[in-house]
Amino acid sequence: MPEDKQAKTATLLLRGQRYTVPAGLRIREAIRHIGLTPESYLAVRDGELVPDDERLKAGEVIRLIAVISGG
Amino acid sequence: MRRCKKCGAPAVIYMRQHRLGLCKAHYLEWFVEQTERSIRRYRMFTREEKILVAVSGGKDSLAVWDVLWRLGYAADGLYIALGIDGGIGYSAESQRLSEQFAAERGLTLHIVDIPGEYGLGVPELARRSRRGKGKPCSVCGLVKRHEMNRIAHDMGYDVLVTGHNLDDEVAVLFGNVLQWQMGYIVRQGPVLPAEPGFARKAKPLVRFYERETAAYALLRGIEYIYDECPFAQGAKSIYYKELLNRLEEARPGAKLQFYINFLKAKEEGWFRDPRAADGPVRVVLHRCESCGQPTTAPGKCAFCRLMEQVGARPSAASTA
Numbered sequence: 297m298p299e300d301k302q303a304k305t306a307t308l309l310l311r312g313q314r315y316t317v318p319a320g321l322r323i324r325e326a327i328r329h330i331g332l333t334p335e336s337y338l339a340v341r342d343g344e345l346v347p348d349d350e351r352l353k354a355g356e357v358i359r360l361i362a363v364i365s366g367g
Numbered sequence: 368m369r370r371c372k373k374c375g376a377p378a379v380i381y382m383r384q385h386r387l388g389l390c391k392a393h394y395l396e397w398f399v400e401q402t403e404r405s406i407r408r409y410r411m412f413t414r415e416e417k418i419l420v421a422v423s424g425g426k427d428s429l430a431v432w433d434v435l436w437r438l439g440y441a442a443d444g445l446y447i448a449l450g451i452d453g454g455i456g457y458s459a460e461s462q463r464l465s466e467q468f469a470a471e472r473g474l475t476l477h478i479v480d481i482p483g484e485y486g487l488g489v490p491e492l493a494r495r496s497r498r499g500k501g502k503p504c505s506v507c508g509l510v511k512r513h514e515m516n517r518i519a520h521d522m523g524y525d526v527l528v529t530g531h532n533l534d535d536e537v538a539v540l541f542g543n544v545l546q547w548q549m550g551y552i553v554r555q556g557p558v559l560p561a562e563p564g565f566a567r568k569a570k571p572l573v574r575f576y577e578r579e580t581a582a583y584a585l586l587r588g589i590e591y592i593y594d595e596c597p598f599a600q601g602a603k604s605i606y607y608k609e610l611l612n613r614l615e616e617a618r619p620g621a622k623l624q625f626y627i628n629f630l631k632a633k634e635e636g637w638f639r640d641p642r643a644a645d646g647p648v649r650v651v652l653h654r655c656e657s658c659g660q661p662t663t664a665p666g667k668c669a670f671c672r673l674m675e676q677v678g679a680r681p682s683a684a685s686t687a
Contacts, residue, residue, distance in 0.1 A: 335612035338380075338581055345585055347369040347381040347388060363581040364612075365425055365595060366535065366604040 306352035310337075310360040319354035326352055327360065334365050380582050383619035391586050398583045402434045402571050409557040411537075411569035416525035419566075421515050422476065424461030424470075426584040426591040429468050431572050433587060435528070436472055442528065444469055444476040447514050449507060450488020453597025456528030461592045468589065477522070479514050486680040490598070495677035498669075503598045506673065519566035526561075528539060531570040534577035537622045538607040539649035540629060553638045556630065562652065564661040576622065577608070654657040 308315040308326055317326040323346070324334035339348050342357040354360065368379040371390035378388035389397055405411070409416035412418060420432045422444040435442040446465045451458045462478070467496070469476035482488040487495070489510060493503035519527045523672065543551045561567040573579055584591050599605060612622045652661040657675075662668035667675070674680075 332607060332610045333609060335576075335578065335615045336609065338578055338585065340585075345391075345582060346376050347377040349369060349381055358595060360540055361581065361593075363426075363578045363583070364534070364605055364608050365427070365577070366538065366608060 304354055306354060307357045308360055309357055310362070317352065319352050319356075322349050323351050323352060323358060326358075327342040332360075337362055369658045373376050373633075379586065380579070382576070382579065384576070384615075384623050394582065394585055398575070398579070399434050399437055401574065401666070403438055405557065406569075406571050409569070410574075412442070412526045412528075412567070412569060413501045414440055416441070416522065418526050418528055418630050419477075419515075419519050419522070420528045421511070421526040421530070423466045424464040425530070426589070427532055427535075427572060427577075427580045429465070429530075429589050429591050430565070430580045430584045430587070431528060431530040432468070433472075433475070433589060434571070434583075436474060442474070442476060443524075444445055445515060445518050446476055448478060448480040448482070449510070450480075450482035451490060451596060451598065454595065455594055457592070457594065457597055460594075464590055464592055476538070477518060479518065481510060481514070484680070485674060487677065492673065492677055492679065496673055498596075498673060504602055507598070509669055509673060513658075513660065513668070516565060517658070520564065520660075524566060526567045526569050528533050528569050528571060530572055530580070532572045532575050532577050532580045533537045533622060533626055534608050534611070535604070536570070536573055537626050538604045540626065541607050541611060542603060549638075553633070556633065563661070564652070564663065574623075641684075648686055 302318050305316050307314045307318045308317055308330060317329050321329060323339045327334040327337055327348070334348055337348075337361070338361040339346050339355065340361060346358075370376065371378050371393050373393045374390060376390040379386040379391045380394055400556070406494045418435065418440055420427045420428065420435065420442050424446070432442060432444055443463065446462055448462055449458050455471065465476060468474075480560055489503060489507045493506040496506060496508070498505055498577045502528040506661060515527055518524075519671075539607050540552070540555060557570050557573040613620055652663060653665045654660075655671055657667045657671040660668050660670070
């Protein structure tokens with residue numbers, strides 16, 4: 297990805313899938329942006345859990361953890 | 368940046384339904400305190416009682432066992448090996464994680480191996496039975512309930528604890544309300560009292576959202592099985608949870624209110640059998656002529672009928 301484009305985006309990582317989202321969004325907005333329900337995920341930044349109302353910084357990677365289980 | 372309401376350090380979680388952000392240390396403290404409050408509020412059990420925790424290797428059951436251990440309750444674990452592989456060694460990995468968890472804390476874990484004891488695992492039981500046609504979860508639930516109750520009863524445990532969280536409870540309640548299954552609705556709650564042949568059942572995590580139990584497991588460094596059971600794909604309960612999470616997204620606290628107000632209405636007596644003058648709906652129980660466990664109909668219980676139908680070995684099971 298070109299450098300200027302990368303500077304304006306962040307990445308959400310879920311089960312090995314990478315989703316490019318605009319930087320500056322709150323994490324929960326970014327989860328909604330990729331068509332998922334924020335309530336069903338936790339967000340991890342650099343191995344640390346973070347509240348999903350934090351804003352995404354350009355270039356960073358947030359790992360999403362699906363929390364729903366059942367059957 | 369969101370700050371911890373208690374100490375002002377960076378928060379790791381924000382719970383919109385409580386309007387509460389907490390740092391790691393205070394979240395872990397809060398989670399344990401809230402669990403203890405639920406145990407007392409619903410009179411689940413005491414420190415003098417023998418507790419058996421049903422452990423699946425998932426986040427909820429390991430989280431509840433961890434909290435009970437930290438609070439000093441006498442809690443052993445029970446893992447039921449269901450013989451599910453699904454190309455990912457699902458049961459084997461769940462068992463490994465449960466054993467690892469118990470070993471790290473010096474806890475006792477009983478293991479029941481369904482294929483070893485009955486000759487068939489859950490996938491095969493489901494394939495061969497009428498009950499399991501297209502719905503192995505139904506067979507799985509039946510097997511687990513039967514075995515949990517058998518072990519709790521035979522080994523003299525006072526109470527059987529499960530890791531059910533609020534999302535589990537709300538999904539079940541929602542499904543039952545959609546069908547107006549009054550028989551199930553009146554029996555639902557954080558504690559199911561003991562009945563002859565049935566151990567008391569308690570759900571200490573019943574007031575936590577699923578994301579909160581997952582957060583607890585992550586923050587405590589508990590290694591749990593992250594993969595979903597291969598048979599759970601497309602399960603109704605997961606569909607309901609997704610639906611309810613979309614509602615929660617628009618109206619924070621909706622799930623909590625739905626459940627808490629249900630319990631309140633139940634306590635106030637809104638759910639009573641019109642045929643019973645003085646109490647909630649009661650089911651008449653019989654003794655299974657094969658295994659001796661209580662059953663709603665005379666003759667054999669559903670578990671023994673299933674085993675007979677599929678030609679599995681009769682109940683002679685033991686625990687490790």
